[in-house]
Amino acid sequence: MPLPKAELHLHIEGTLEPELAFELAARNGVTLPYADTDELRKAYDFEDLQSFLNLYYELMAVLRTEQDFADLANAYLARAAAQGVRHAEIFFDPQAHLARGVSMGTVVEGLWRALGSSEENHGISTRLILCFLRDESAESALRTLDAARPYLDRITGVGLDSAEVGHPPVKFREVYEAAAALGLRRVAHAGEEGPPAYITEALDALGVERVDHGLRCMEDPALVERLVRERIPLTLCPLSNVRLRTVDTLADHPLPAMLDAGLVCTVNSDDPAYFGGYAGDNFAAVHHTLGLTEDRLRELARNSFLASFLEDDEERRARCLAEVDAYEFAGDAVS
Ligand code: ADE
Ligand code: ZN
Numbered sequence: 001m002p003l004p005k006a007e008l009h010l011h012i013e014g015t016l017e018p019e020l021a022f023e024l025a026a027r028n029g030v031t032l033p034y035a036d037t038d039e040l041r042k043a044y045d046f047e048d049l050q051s052f053l054n055l056y057y058e059l060m061a062v063l064r065t066e067q068d069f070a071d072l073a074n075a076y077l078a079r080a081a082a083q084g085v086r087h088a089e090i091f092f093d094p095q096a097h098l099a100r101g102v103s104m105g106t107v108v109e110g111l112w113r114a115l116g117s118s119e120e121n122h123g124i125s126t127r128l129i130l131c132f133l134r135d136e137s138a139e140s141a142l143r144t145l146d147a148a149r150p151y152l153d154r155i156t157g158v159g160l161d162s163a164e165v166g167h168p169p170v171k172f173r174e175v176y177e178a179a180a181a182l183g184l185r186r187v188a189h190a191g192e193e194g195p196p197a198y199i200t201e202a203l204d205a206l207g208v209e210r211v212d213h214g215l216r217c218m219e220d221p222a223l224v225e226r227l228v229r230e231r232i233p234l235t236l237c238p239l240s241n242v243r244l245r246t247v248d249t250l251a252d253h254p255l256p257a258m259l260d261a262g263l264v265c266t267v268n269s270d271d272p273a274y275f276g277g278y279a280g281d282n283f284a285a286v287h288h289t290l291g292l293t294e295d296r297l298r299e300l301a302r303n304s305f306l307a308s309f310l311e312d313d314e315e316r317r318a319r320c321l322a323e324v325d326a327y328e329f330a331g332d333a334v335s
Contacts, residue, residue, distance in 0.1 A: 001330075002082075002083050002084030002280050003084050003283060003301050003327055003329075004084050004301060004320055004323040004324050005084050005085055005086065005279055005280075005283065005300075005301045005304050005305075006087040006089070006304035006307075006320070007080060007085050007088045007089070007269065007279045007304070008089045008233075008235045008266055008268055008304060009212050009213075009237055009266075009269075009270055010089070010091060010268060010269055010270065011056075011091045011092070011093065011270065011271050012069075012090050012091065012111065013056065013063070013072075013092065013093055013096070013271075014056060014270060014271025014275075015075065015079075015271070015272055016059055016062075016072060017273045018037035018040045018041055018273075019037055020071065020075055021037075021059050021062050024064075024068050025062045027068075028062060028064045030061050030062050032061075032062070044274055046244055046274075049192065049244050049246075050163055052243070052271070052274060053162060053163060056271065056274065057096055065106065066106050066113060067110065067113075068110065069106070069107055069110025069111045069114075070113035070114045071114075072111075072114075073090070073110075073113075073118075074114040076272075077118050077121070077122040077124055079272075080122070080278060080279060083281065084280055085124055085279050085280075086125070086305075086320050086323070087124060087125045087304075087305065087308055087310065087320060088125075088126050089126070089129055089157075089309060090111070090126055090127070090129065091129050091159055091161065092111065092129075093131050093133060094107055094130060094144055094147070094148065095132070095133045095141075095144055096133065098147070104147045104151065105150070105151070108148070108151040108155070109151075112154055115128065115154075125310070125313065127308075127309050128154055128156060129155070129156060129157045129159045129185075129187065130145075130155050130159070131158070131160060132144060132158065132161075132172060133161065133162040134160050134161065134162050134163065134167035134172065134189075135162045138172055138175060141172055141175040142174065142175050145175055145178055145179060149182075152183075156184070156185055157186060158176065158179040158184050158185075159186075159187045159188055159189070159212065160189055160202075160206070161189045164189060164190070164192055164193045165194050168194075168197075168201055169188055169190060169201040169202040169205055169206050170201050170206075172206060173205045176205075176208075185209060186207055186209055187209060187210045187235075188202040188208045188211065189213055190202040190212065190213065191213055191215055191216035191217055192213035192215060192216075192241075193246065195216060195219075196216050196217055196219050196220035196223050199211055199216070199223060200223060203226075203232065208232075209232070209233075210232065210234070210307055211232060211233070212234075212235045213234070213235065213236065213237065213246075214227070214232075214234035215236065215241060215247075217234070218254050218257065218258065218261075224263065228261060228262040228263055231264050232264065233265075233306075234258070234263055234266065235266050235268050236255060236266065236267055236268065237267075237268050237269060237270035237275075237282070238253050238282050238285060238286050239269065239275045239276050239277045239282050240269070240270035240271065240275045243274070243275040244275075250286075250289045251290070253286070256296075259292075259296055259299070264306075264307060265303060266304045267282050267283055267286060267304075283297060283300070283301075286300075294329045298327065301324045302321060305317050305324065
C-alpha cells in the first residue's frame with residue numbers, strides 16, 4: 001500500500017499521456033505533427049522550461065469538448081489514486097484554451113464531470129486552482145478572472161504559471177487583489193527558473209499562501225529564514241526539476257538541505273506525463289536517490305495535507321493525517 005499523500009502542484013494539462021493525446025486527436029479530427037506515440041515521446045527531451053512549454057501548449061490542441069477534459073481528469077485521478085494520492089489541488093490554464101476557442105464553461109464543467117465524483121470514484125478529494133499565464137498581459141488575466149465568475153463555486157484559488165523569467169509577480173498585483181476580494185486562495189510559481197526576489201515579490205505583492213517550486217530560495221539565506229518563520233509551504237517537483245534542467249541530476253536536488261533548514265516542503269509531480277512520474281514516483285525517486293529516511297517521507301506526506309486548502313473540510317484533513325501517522329513502511333512500498 002502506498003504512503004497516503006496530497007498533491008498540491010499538478011497541471012491537469014500536464015497529465016496528457018501520448019496515448020490519450022492520439023485518442024483525443026482522432027476523436028476531434030486534429031492532426032498532430034507526430035507519426036505515433038513513440039515519435040511524440042522522442043520530443044520529451046527538454047532543454048529548459050520554455051522548450052517544455054512549447055510542446056505542452058501544442059498538444060493542448062486535442063482538448064476540445066467537456067468530455068475531453070473529463071477523460072483527461074479521470075485518467076489522472078485513476079493513476080494518482082494508485083500511487084496513494086488522497087487529495088489533489090489541480091491547476092488548469094484557461095487562457096491556453098480560450099485562445100483556441102474553447103470556453104471557460106467547457107473547461108470547468110468538463111473537469112467537474114470527473115472532479116465532482118472523484119471522492120466516490122477514486123477516493124480523492126479535489127480542489128481546482130485557476131492559473132494565469134504570466135507571459136500574457138495583466139489585462140488578459142483580469143479578463144480571465146472575469147470569465148471565471150460564473151464558475152467560482154468550483155474554483156478554490158488562483159495561481160501563476162508559464163514562462164517565469166522576465167515576468168515578475170508584481171505584474172499581477174491587481175488581479176490577485178481582485179481574486180482575494182472574491183474569496184479565492186492564492187498561490188504562484190516562483191523561484192523555479194526565476195530569481196529568489198520573485199519569491200519575495202509573490203509573498204509581498206500577491207499575498208500568496210504557498211509558493212510553487214520556490215527552489216531558488218536556497219540562494220538567499222534571509223529568504224529561507226523568512227519562509228521557515230512564516231511557515232510558507234513550498235510545492236517542490238523533483239522529477240520536473242531534473243527534466244527541465246533546473247538541477248543537474250536528482251542527486252543534486254536540494255530537498256534534503258531544504259528539509260534540514262526547516263522549510264515546509266511538499267513533493268509533487270507538476271506535469272507527470274512529460275516528466276517521467278506521478279506523485280508516488282516522485283516520492284520513490286527522492287527516497288532512493290536522495291536517501292530520505294522514512295521519518296522524512298512521513299514529514300513530506302504530513303506537510304502535503306497541512307499545506308492543502310482543506311480548511312472547509314477539517315475532518316478529511318484529520319482523517320488523512322491519521323492515515324499518514326498510522327502508515328507502516330513495508331519494503332519498497334513508498335510510492
Ligand atoms: N506550466 C505547466 N508546468 C509548468 C511549470 N513547471 N512551470 C511553469 N509553468 C508551467
Ligand atoms: Zn508547475
